[in-house]
Amino acid sequence: MxxxxxxxxxxxxxxxxxxxxxxxxxxxxxxxxxxxxxxGASVWLPFMESLAQQFNLLVxxxxxxxxxxxxxxxxxxxxxxxxxxxxxEALDLRQVHxxxxxxxxxxxxxxxxxxxxxxxxxTLISAAGVHVRGVERIDNFMxxxxxxxxxxxxxxSIADQLLAMEVSDAERERQLKNRFTTAxxxxxxxxxDPHLPKWLHRIRIPTQLIWGDHDQLFPPRIGEEYERLIxxxxxxxxxxxxxxxxxxxADKTAALVVDFVNNVSAGEGAA
Amino acid sequence: xxxxxxxxMPYAELDVSKxxxxxxxxxxxxxxxxxxxxxxxxxxxxLDELEYADQIGFDGVCVNEHHQTAYGLMPVPGVLxxxxxxxxxxxxxxxxxxxxxxxxxxxxxxEEFAMLDNISGGRFIAGFVRGIGAEYHSTGVNPAESxxxxxxxxxxxxxxxxxxxxxxxxxxxxxxxxxxLWPRPFQNPHPPIWVPxxxxxxxxxxxxxxxxxYCQTLGAIKTVAGFFNQYREEAEKSGYEAxxxxxxxxxxxxxxxxxxxxxNEARPHIEALQNEFLRMPLEMLLPPGYTSLExxxxxxxxxxxxxxxxxxxxxxxxxxxxxxxxxxxxxxxYQQLAGFNTALVKTQxxxxxxxxxxxxxDAIAEEIFPQMQS
Numbered sequence: 266m267x268x269x270x271x272x273x274x275x276x277x278x279x280x281x282x283x284x285x286x287x288x289x290x291x292x293x294x295x296x297x298x299x300x301x302x303x304x305g306a307s308v309w310l311p312f313m314e315s316l317a318q319q320f321n322l323l324v325x326x327x328x329x330x331x332x333x334x335x336x337x338x339x340x341x342x343x344x345x346x347x348x349x350x351x352x353x354e355a356l357d358l359r360q361v362h363x364x365x366x367x368x369x370x371x372x373x374x375x376x377x378x379x380x381x382x383x384x385x386x387x388t389l390i391s392a393a394g395v396h397v398r399g400v401e402r403i404d405n406f407m408x409x410x411x412x413x414x415x416x417x418x419x420x421x422s423i424a425d426q427l428l429a430m431e432v433s434d435a436e437r438e439r440q441l442k443n444r445f446t447t448a449x450x451x452x453x454x455x456x457x458d459p460h461l462p463k464w465l466h467r468i469r470i471p472t473q474l475i476w477g478d479h480d481q482l483f484p485p486r487i488g489e490e491y492e493r494l495i496x497x498x499x500x501x502x503x504x505x506x507x508x509x510x511x512x513x514x515a516d517k518t519a520a521l522v523v524d525f526v527n528n529v530s531a532g533e534g535a536a
Numbered sequence: 537x538x539x540x541x542x543x544x545m546p547y548a549e550l551d552v553s554k555x556x557x558x559x560x561x562x563x564x565x566x567x568x569x570x571x572x573x574x575x576x577x578x579x580x581x582x583l584d585e586l587e588y589a590d591q592i593g594f595d596g597v598c599v600n601e602h603h604q605t606a607y608g609l610m611p612v613p614g615v616l617x618x619x620x621x622x623x624x625x626x627x628x629x630x631x632x633x634x635x636x637x638x639x640x641x642x643x644x645x646x647e648e649f650a651m652l653d654n655i656s657g658g659r660f661i662a663g664f665v666r667g668i669g670a671e672y673h674s675t676g677v678n679p680a681e682s683x684x685x686x687x688x689x690x691x692x693x694x695x696x697x698x699x700x701x702x703x704x705x706x707x708x709x710x711x712x713x714x715x716x717l718w719p720r721p722f723q724n725p726h727p728p729i730w731v732p733x734x735x736x737x738x739x740x741x742x743x744x745x746x747x748x749x750y751c752q753t754l755g756a757i758k759t760v761a762g763f764f765n766q767y768r769e770e771a772e773k774s775g776y777e778a779x780x781x782x783x784x785x786x787x788x789x790x791x792x793x794x795x796x797x798x799x800n801e802a803r804p805h806i807e808a809l810q811n812e813f814l815r816m817p818l819e820m821l822l823p824p825g826y827t828s829l830e831x832x833x834x835x836x837x838x839x840x841x842x843x844x845x846x847x848x849x850x851x852x853x854x855x856x857x858x859x860x861x862x863x864x865x866x867x868x869x870y871q872q873l874a875g876f877n878t879a880l881v882k883t884q885x886x887x888x889x890x891x892x893x894x895x896x897x898d899a900i901a902e903e904i905f906p907q908m909q910s
Contacts, residue, residue: 407564407673407819441829448824449680452672 266317268309272332276351280333281326283309285317294321295385295530296358300349302367302391302509303405303447305331307439312511315519319526320362325352327369329446331439342368342394342450342458346375353383362526366390366511367483368447368456374491375461377468386529387472387495388522391480391508395465395490396457403481404455406448419479419507427512456483465494471532472498473525475518477506537871537908540596540630541589541897542786542880544809545582545616547606548887549574552812560816561606562670575609581890583616587623588894589883592901593909596628596661598880600732601635603667603674607813614648621656629656632732632751632880633663636693637685638675642710645689646696646717653722662727663751664690669826670816680825683738685709697726730784735763744770744778751784751880757853760785761874768875784878785870788855788885791899795858801892802857802885803846809886810844860903867908 270283283306297320299306299313306326316322326333327345338344349372353361361384365373370392377387403416411428418424432440472495476488485502492500501521503514510518547561547570554569555561586597599616602608610616613631620629629652634645653660666686672679688707692715695705701716721727731743732751743750744767752760764783771778788806792798822832849855856866867879883900884893 406823407817409817409819438833441832445680445824445829445832449678452678452680452823452825453676455676 276355285322300365300369305443312515474500538595542598630661633665635667636689642689780877783876786880805886805888
């Protein structure tokens with residue numbers, strides 16, 4: 266399925282926005298907004314293509330990432346969360362199935378805590394944002410690029426493939442920009458908001474949590490904490506998967522998202 | 537030329553192969569390698585050395601600040617400067633510098649420095665730095681905020697020193713309902729401010745604009761000359777002519793009877809400093825945001841931590857090692873080349889033991905000062 270890419274001003278900030286299919290056919294499918302992790306969203310991944318079969322999928326590149334502008338107001342993850350609330354209004358998106366991975370998962374949770382009124386469901390994949398005392402995490406700002414990537418992936422043959430890929434200068438610059446913005450947002454406290462857990466009970470929409478069982482950056486224990494704090498949330502672990510389920514186990518992860526949303530929609534239909 | 541004795545206070549009694557095995561002496565180098573019995577002796581030895589520097593005619597003594605590292609044992613330099621403010625009778629006492637962005641209340645630094653200025657009777661020099669990138673791993677302060685915090689902390693400290701309180705300060709990072717410094721600094725309007733840097737264009741311009749003394753750390757003399765010229769150009773842009781007094785060059789000097797003897801004696805200790813104590817991976821040295829994205833794009837990983845020999849450092853004019861005659865000639869030549877009136881001299885470096893440090897200090901005082909000091 267063809268997707269479109271544009272650089273466009275949304276809610277006062279120029280961002281890169283990728284969308285599935287043609288806008289004309291979008292009306293018939295449920296809307297899904299995917300918020301990417303620290304690595305950015307410079308390319309339309311097979312994971313996105315799978316979701317695009319079922320959904321009117323929107324994948325913005327966060328302000329401060331890739332080809333999007335870096336606004337002065339961007340200082341913390343909450344700023345991103347408020348930005349996406351503005352974006353939902355600006356594009357007048359309703360009944361949105363919100364999916365966030367890692368940094369995008371934290372952003373999605375922070376958004377949902379503030380206002381769920383335009384959301385139909387929430388899926389957090391390997392989300393940052395919540396801290397569990399005593400859980401050991403790797404430091405993704407201390408290693409070199411290769412060490413960092415290897416730490417995020419369980420199946421090292423996939424890491425080998427990714428490392429062997431040729432990276433253009435433009436893409437390298439995007440990666441550097443992503444790294445700088447990520448550090449600015451998550452440096453301290455490292456990748457969490459100590460106040461977020463207090464308010465996760467405000468997420469009153471169906472919520473699914475998907476975690477690689479070998480995630481070393483945000484280990485499954487953090488998924489369990491989200492499960493404990495968000496009413497009715499269910500955690501699904503992916504065996505043999507690290508911190509990047511949309512890359513390492515794209516098909517399985519997409520299938521989990523599709524099944525979950527279909528169940529939510531069926532439940533609504535029954536009610 | 538004025539001579540300041542600059543001490544890094546390294547954990548000098550270390551088998552440096554341990555640093556090599558671990559990969560760095562910074563941030564993650566386990567403190568199981570620190571023996572308090574050894575450390576206690578080192579602190580007192582190093583303080584003795586700086587007191588001795590005062591006795592034999594150095595114009596000033598300098599300490600600085602680094603955190604969680606065997607490279608230098610001075611996370612709280614005010615403790616050492618406090619001891620020296622009493623025991624150093626004649627020379628100036630400088631902290632070059634204190635890392636402003638790393639504290640959450642810069643008024644603590646304004647207070648600490650004002651106390652040192654009072655106790656020393658106006659012999660204190662206040663150095664302001666951002667701290668190196670590794671410090672942002674050690675302290676958790678966000679490197680992306682480093683420069684803005686530095687500037688705001690500076691503004692707050694200088695206002696606290698110069699304005700009658702109480703007044704209110706509301707910055708982006710620092711918020712104070714009451715700023716009302718007790719004690720006020722001894723020197724009027726405040727202690728001299730020195731700004732050490734490795735040569736960042738922004739820092740040079742900023743120091744020149746404020747007429748602060750610019751201290752160049754770790755650099756080959758030709759590069760240093762370029763930075764000092766840049767400072768003078770920036771001063772001109774600000775409408776004044778900078779004097780050589782406003783430039784200080786930080787180097788290492790080791791003097792022995794002959795060039796060969798000096799090189800041989802200093803070699804393991806210089807190379808330990810350069811290749812072991814300073815070693816760190818790029819990601820530790822430059823966390824994202826410590827430099828601008830634009831500057832970072834120009835940094836090549838191979839530029840960091842390239843092993844050096846004492847000859848390569850000496851030939852490039854990063855350090856001056858040699859006979860009294862060689863050291864005098866080169867120092868005079870470098871002064872003319874780069875244009876500076878203060879030398880910040882490490883007389884102890886790396887693993888250099890106490891007796892060799894004393895001999896070096898004596899040689900500098902006896903052989904170099906008579907012709908070079910003014």
